[in-house]
Amino acid sequence: MKKILVPLDFSETSENAFVYALEMAKLYKAELVLLHTFELPILDSQIVPFNYAEIYDTLEMSNLDHFKQEMPKLKAIAKEQKAQNIVMNHIMMVGDLIHAIKEVVDQENIDFVVMGTNGTTGWFDSFVGTNTSSVISDVSVPVLSVAHDEKFHKIETIGFTTRYREKDISALEEVLAIAKKMKAKVKCLYVKTSASDVRGEAISQWESHFVNENNLEFFIIPSEEVNETIEEFLVNQSIDLLAMVTYKRNFFTQFFTTSITQKMSQHSRTPILAIHE
Incomplete structure (x- = not known):
């Protein structure tokens, strides 16, 4: 148990x-x-x-x-x-x-x-x-x-942020297992900056691990503002739970300490599932 x-x-x-x-x-x-x-x-x-x-x-x-x-x-x-x-x-x-x-x-x-x-x-x-x-x-x-003020509601859509790293595959598999329990769909986000080093072939190979997943969507959004893009994604895609791989502490801390606009602060109550790399 x-x-x-x-x-x-x-x-x-x-x-x-x-x-x-x-x-x-x-x-x-x-x-x-x-x-x-x-x-x-x-x-x-x-x-x-x-x-x-x-x-x-x-x-x-x-x-x-x-x-x-x-x-x-x-x-x-x-x-x-x-x-x-x-x-x-x-x-x-x-x-x-x-x-x-x-x-x-x-x-x-x-x-x-x-x-x-x-x-x-x-x-x-x-x-x-x-x-x-x-x-x-x-x-x-x-x-x-x-x-602190987030009352429970049914989780229908889970967001997952990725850098298309090898270790993200097992993390997404874990998220998909949770989603199946909840009968939820998963939306996977990669924010592509000008400094991104992930090539298209690597992305295709990475995504091929999940070719049989019907309730999984991939989103690649070009942006230099990673934090704000994630926050907007939560709102625009009606994300009920955001799953993130913690990577190193400095990345995780950077995301959560970034200042945000008044508009986004009104929507920043999404529960977060932190998964260790």
Whole structure:
């Protein structure tokens, strides 16, 4: 059985991600692992004497009580999504969230991470620097990130960006497998700049791997503005989920830290599935 990790802080942001996780769990008949973390306060023992064990026990009980209080709400959401039969286990850990996620991914053999990301202006502007981008960089499994105000809706079209590299073939195969589960189509985008080194013969050979895929389309768009072209593609092609290979961190970071126009910021709530190269 597959396992999907969902970090929760019981905010609306994490609840939105929880719904996406439920939908994935239904598709894969997967188990959800709900993770909640808390940190110990930094205290100066020279000023106020204290007992570390007592403080830890108090905070642990307080967070455990909070978790128990929230579980009925999560179960109600699951019932509303017709996912009440999904197995849900929870883990509570003290310490840094990123470290906890990495540890749980390894120890529990997690297959996916689904988590929310906060945003104040355009989501893409605020993406890097959040916990979500750190998780994408540091864990070895695919990460589905959901914007803080993005309510779940049926995924009918998945976008996939490529550079027509050899390693992109297996990533697209993975995306196609997900699309078939979701009964969705896939639209593959290559933004061709003047510096692009991919020749037409290589593109044809690359695409030939997918000649029997009926629900797959390829788009090659000449442009020097890679980031803006991807963003426009999301809107123009009604993309419900964007899958990207992370490549090196600097490329992924560059995409998400690029400034965007006011028009595009209104449409930058597309969930993103990050797949490691």
